[in-house]
Amino acid sequence: MRVLIVDDEEPIRFVLRGWLEPEGLTIVEAESAEEALTLATADEPTAVAFCDLRLPGEDGLWLAEQLQKVSPDTAVVMTTGVH
Numbered sequence: 001m002r003v004l005i006v007d008d009e010e011p012i013r014f015v016l017r018g019w020l021e022p023e024g025l026t027i028v029e030a031e032s033a034e035e036a037l038t039l040a041t042a043d044e045p046t047a048v049a050f051c052d053l054r055l056p057g058e059d060g061l062w063l064a065e066q067l068q069k070v071s072p073d074t075a076v077v078m079t080t081g082v083h
Contacts, residue, residue, distance in 0.1 A: 033063035053080040
């Protein structure tokens with residue numbers, strides 16, 4: 001199963017990758033919503049996308065909307081460090 005991690009902070013991607021890789025999942029990472037959308041529409045389908053709410057350029061909500069249009073079977077989990 002392919003999982004997309006979208007966060008502009010590498011330490012956050014590192015932690016999420018550390019939790020998911022031992023489960024045998026294929027991890028793909030992006031630093032922006034635009035990059036993530038390109039990766040999500042690649043050859044292999046993305047099962048789950050962990051998306052930070054605040055990203056440079058377009059935000060995570062925009063990305064969630066776009067993913068539902070181009071890949072409606074992808075589950076989107078929004079993440080944020082905002083209090």
